[in-house]
Structure formats: structure tokens, C-alpha cells
Amino acid sequence: MISCNNITFKYPQSDFVFQLKNMDIKKGQQTAIIGPSGCGKTTFINLISGILKPDSGVISVDDITLSDFNKTERQDFRIVSMGLIFQEFELLDYLSVFENILLPYRINSLLSLDKKVKERAKILAERVGLGDKITRYPKQLSQGERQRVAICRALIAEPKVLLCDEPTANLDPVNRDNIIDILTSYCQDKQTTLVVVTHDHEILPRFKSVINLNPHSS
Ligand SMILES: Nc1ncnc2c1ncn2[C@@H]1O[C@H](COP(=O)(O)OP(=O)(O)OP(=O)(O)O)[C@@H](O)[C@H]1O
Numbered sequence: 001m002i003s004c005n006n007i008t009f010k011y012p013q014s015d016f017v018f019q020l021k022n023m024d025i026k027k028g029q030q031t032a033i034i035g036p037s038g039c040g041k042t043t044f045i046n047l048i049s050g051i052l053k054p055d056s057g058v059i060s061v062d063d064i065t066l067s068d069f070n071k072t073e074r075q076d077f078r079i080v081s082m083g084l085i086f087q088e089f090e091l092l093d094y095l096s097v098f099e100n101i102l103l104p105y106r107i108n109s110l111l112s113l114d115k116k117v118k119e120r121a122k123i124l125a126e127r128v129g130l131g132d133k134i135t136r137y138p139k140q141l142s143q144g145e146r147q148r149v150a151i152c153r154a155l156i157a158e159p160k161v162l163l164c165d166e167p168t169a170n171l172d173p174v175n176r177d178n179i180i181d182i183l184t185s186y187c188q189d190k191q192t193t194l195v196v197v198t199h200d201h202e203i204l205p206r207f208k209s210v211i212n213l214n215p216h217s218s
Pocket residue numbers: 011012013014016035036037038039040041042043044
């Protein structure tokens with residue numbers, strides 16, 4: 001469960017103030033976050049992933065109070081418990097699909113790479129339809145395929161929470177629906193909490209809960 005109470009956050013060089021009174025996202029829930037450009041959707045994702053720390057208020061994930069942690073503790077928690085997917089896929093061009101999926105294990109000493117993880121990477125690649133492409137490089141893939149690699153990479157450490165910031169923004173409707181199918185079915189199977197920031201109202205019916213961050217919406 002993700003719980004936010006009386007959150008405020010301000011960027012040092014900006015007048016924008018993010019405020020959120022109360023929000024609970026239950027374990028395993030699939031939630032879309034909407035709101036007009038600039039209302040703070042990405043800021044919200046960065047707060048619940050611990051990339052940013054609120055100036056006041058409490059953020060907890062599975063009863064662990066993330067907002068009490070220092071930067072290193074938040075980063076460690078994120079590595080072990082959270083998967084992140086962004087609009088820009090941020091794959092490394094010089095690594096194969098397989099190595100891109102395993103990247104969290106190459107760069108984080110908290111995660112240890114073994115045969116089981118490599119096997120899981122292959123199973124994930126197959127699940128998203130990339131089983132026959134694991135030796136390819138990102139430049140040899142389509143946009144939709146690259147986003148599927150990014151999904152596998154976010155899921156490889158079996159996170160409790162999957163946070164996605166506009167994961168379908170650069171995709172055509174077929175790829176968009178495919179990505180949403182992959183995200184929702186995986187999270188349903190594993191009871192992973194899914195939070196998706198989106199501008200795309202076409203995908204909202206796919207979510208059991210939709211939260212509008214527009215400060216004027218309620
Ligand atoms: N690193 C930063 N430093 C200063 N101000 C920032 C920073 N990042 C975002 N902001 C400001 O904070 C506000 C909220 O930005 P944020 O990216 O969270 O909005 P958003 O709802 O995700 O927008 P969009 O839908 O356009 O992506 C904006 O006014 C933005 O200019």
C-alpha cells in the first residue's frame with residue numbers, strides 16, 4: 001500500500017508547490033494518475049519513488065516511511081522494491097536486449113545476478129514477445145519493442161510497486177494497447193501495485209482507479 005498524507009514539495013528554482021492532502025493506493029491496485037500539464041504528475045511519481053523528498057508530510061510504502069529516509073536509504077529502497085518506466089526508454093545502445101534487461105543487476109550491488117535472474121530475464125522477454133530478439137541491440141528494435149525491453153528491465157527485480165511515467169506517450173494505438181495489456185496482466189498476476197501517469201484518456205477504462213491531480217478538480 002502506498003500512502004501519502006499532507007505532502008508539500010517545492011523545487012528550489014520554481015514557484016510551483018506540489019500539495020497532496022491524502023491518498024492511499026492499495027497493494028496490487030492498478031491506478032492511473034491524470035491532470036493537466038504542469039500539475040505535478042511527474043513530481044508525484046518522483047516523490048513516491050523517493051527520488052524527491054517532500055518538504056513536509058508522510059509518504060509510506062508497505063508501512064515503511066519513505067519520507068523519513070535519507071537519500072541513500074531511499075535509493076536502496078527504490079532499487080529493491082520499485083520498478084520505474086519512463087516515456088523515454090533510456091536503454092543503453094551498446095548493450096543487447098538481454099543485457100539491458102539485466103542492467104539493474106550490473107549497476108546495483110544490492111542485487112545479485114545469478115542463473116535464476118538470467119532465467120527470469122528470458123521468461124520476461126518471452127512474455128512481452130521479445131523471446132527471439134534478446135541478442136539484438138536497441139537500434140535494431142521498433143519503438144514498441146524498446147518500450148517492452150524497458151518494461152522487462154523495470155520488472156526484473158520483481159518490484160512490489162511499478163511506477164510508469166507516460167509509458168505509452170510515443171506509441172501508436174496498437175503498441176499502446178499492447179503495453180497496457182502487458183503491464184496490467186503482469187501486475188495482476190504478481191499482485192504488483194501499478195501506478196501509471198498518463199495524458200491518454202483512451203487507456204483510462206483499463207484502470208480500476210483514476211486519480212486526478214488537478215488542484216481544481218474537487
Ligand atoms: N527540476 C525542476 N526544477 C524546477 N521546477 C521544476 C522541475 N521539474 C518540474 N518543475 C516544475 O514543476 C511543475 C510540475 O512539473 P511536473 O513535471 O511534475 O508536471 P506534470 O504534471 O508531470 O507535467 P506534464 O504533464 O507536462 O509532464 C511545473 O511547473 C514544472 O515547471
